[in-house]
């Protein structure tokens with residue numbers, strides 16, 4: 001990272017990893033995050049929000065805490081599967097950094113899109129002093145566009161046609177009705193200023209996957225600055241997606257609710 005874009009010594013990045021049955025993925029994600037931050041000399045912590053996964057994810061998280069330190073890997077479990085949106089809300093209570101990163105814990109989001117490649121969330125945030133930077137699968141350009149961030153891959157790999165249509169349809173619906181001006185509303189690879197995400201979350205009502213979209217729509221209506229960087233989303237190798245029909249119905253209801261209120 002050029003020195004003009006370096007994080008300040010007091011910057012700390014808190015990564016919230018929501019997990020449900022991610023025993024096999026969690027060690028790789030945490031290792032990649034640790035390598036990404038430590039090679040750049042950046043303060044970091046990971047908050048694992050596990051919803052009573054039956055596969056032993058919590059035991060793996062505890063072992064990771066002994067390897068990396070209990071101030072680096074922090075397990076904040078919940079009693080049952082209470083939904084992706086509320087997992088972020090729960091995790092946020094324990095973040096001590098001035099920036100919060102959310103990403104999936106199944107290896108679909110690669111930590112290289114935070115710092116290591118030319119097109120990264122942290123670099124874009126520093127360049128434009130943004131409140132939020134969101135990874136986009138549906139654009140190849142950074143926004144605001146800057147040569148320093150450069151073109152990225154912006155794409156999805158490994159999904160079947162049905163899943164691609166669900167994702168595109170969800171974005172089309174919210175973009176058409178709510179016009180937030182962000183190319184990927186449902187993606188969850190994002191960087192926030194901690195005070196900004198706390199403010200937005202205090203106004204959010206969603207519990208499930210719809211949460212990602214609600215955050216961006218509310219951020220825009222509150223006047224927060226939102227940037228984008230293209231990312232590649234690669235479908236998981238281990239385990240299964242937790243996206244259900246109920247989540248899709250919840251999303252449609254969420255769009256309709258925001259259409260009335262925002």
Ligand SMILES: Nc1nc2c(ncn2[C@@H]2O[C@H](COP(=O)(O)OP(=O)(O)O[C@H]3O[C@H](CO)[C@@H](O)[C@H](O)[C@@H]3O)[C@@H](O)[C@H]2O)c(=O)[nH]1
Pocket residue numbers: 017018019020021022049050051081082083084087103104105106108167186187188209212236240241242243
């Ligand atoms: N704690 C907790 N974690 C959950 C829950 N549901 C899902 N997760 C975790 O949330 C992450 C994403 O879940 P997946 O089930 O792998 O999502 P996906 O189908 O790959 O969906 C991706 O695309 C969606 C639509 O674009 C995105 O909304 C979603 O965030 C993700 O990027 C994973 O780390 C998973 O363990 C839950 O109820 N509780």
Ligand SMILES: [Mg+2]
Pocket residue numbers: 104106108236241
């Ligand atoms: Mg996934």
